Amino acid sequence: MFCVTPPELETKMNITKGGLVLFSANSNSSCMELSKKIAENKSTNSRVCEGKRCFHHPNCFEIPDYRNAVIVAKSPASAKRAQSFAERLRLGIAVIHGEAQDAESDLVDGRHSPPMVRSVAAIHPSLEIPMLIPKEKPPITVVGDVGGRIAIIVDDIIDDVDSFLAAAETLKERGAYKIFVMATHGLLSSDAPRRIEESAIDEVVVTNTIPHEVQKLQCPKIKTVDISMILSEAIRRIHNGESMSYLFRNIGLDD
Incomplete structure (x- = not known):
């Protein structure tokens, strides 16, 4: 062209x-x-x-004592990306696995899936439907040592921050003393800036591929490269x- x-x-x-x-x-x-x-x-x-x-570049971001850092995948699905960063920086890697367990109230307010046997039988008494056993969620575990380390969660996009906040809480509980999130594109929509500001995350580092100046005014933890x-x-x-x-x-x- x-x-x-x-x-x-x-x-x-x-x-x-x-x-x-x-x-x-x-x-x-x-x-x-x-x-x-x-x-x-x-x-x-x-x-x-x-x-x-x-x-x-003068706007480049540096992590003090980054040799004491570990690259974190917030789920097994993102482990390959985390591994590539860890190998490039010659750092260790950790992977968060599992899900938060349902609260006791979740089991009785209609959110329990699959439905209990009584609910299935109520559809039609002549139906012979095998008993469905709810799938048990594996508890959250961290594969890799993050105790006393700087945890760096890496991803390509940060928008809905639920998974990042949950990962940060888990890492803090496991002894990580500082938590960074690094993503290429910072969408940071809705109330993401406020939630990040109130979370265990110390800093969120994104590039300037997407404008986010308004979000930075709401959350000083957001840095731009x-x-x-x-x-x-x-x-x-x-x-x-x-x-x-x-x-x-x-x-x-x-x-």
Whole structure:
């Protein structure tokens, strides 16, 4: 696809010195700001010298004493993602398994599933339905040592925070002295900021792919990492037909 930019549109588009045109949503000023940062970055405008590329940025987030940290998967389903982070950072891993047990009131107020035998028989006395035994939930356990450690919960999106808050409580009970949540996209809708602020979570770190300035005003625990530099380098590599895997494979721990 080719794009010709009329002069009257140049002020509304982010055009790099290399001739690339970046289209950005304009429903929020933060979207335009990220697009401008990507367009203005040196990586988009010129070739990167061979060798290791450093992606230090003044907005990068650092965890003091991160060598004492452990990467946490808040469910077995997210263990693979947590393992990749743990291997990259050379840290340990922990996995939260199981569910919170039903309160005694849950068993008698209609939320108990499957229905009790009396309820099934009441449908029709001649029906021969085998007795259904409620599935017992496994108790919450943490596979891995988090006692006296910094727990870092990783995920791709944080929006509905129920699972994150439950994980944080479990980790705190198991002895984790600090709890961070790190996610790529921070949707943080509804009352998520207030609930995070009142929870056992110490900080939530997200990137600036989605605007969340209003949420940060409601919750000082929310921190933002600017990823415009790495996005601009990714765009440059795709445009020039260069390796994307090299971009991540050849960055050292100190970069």
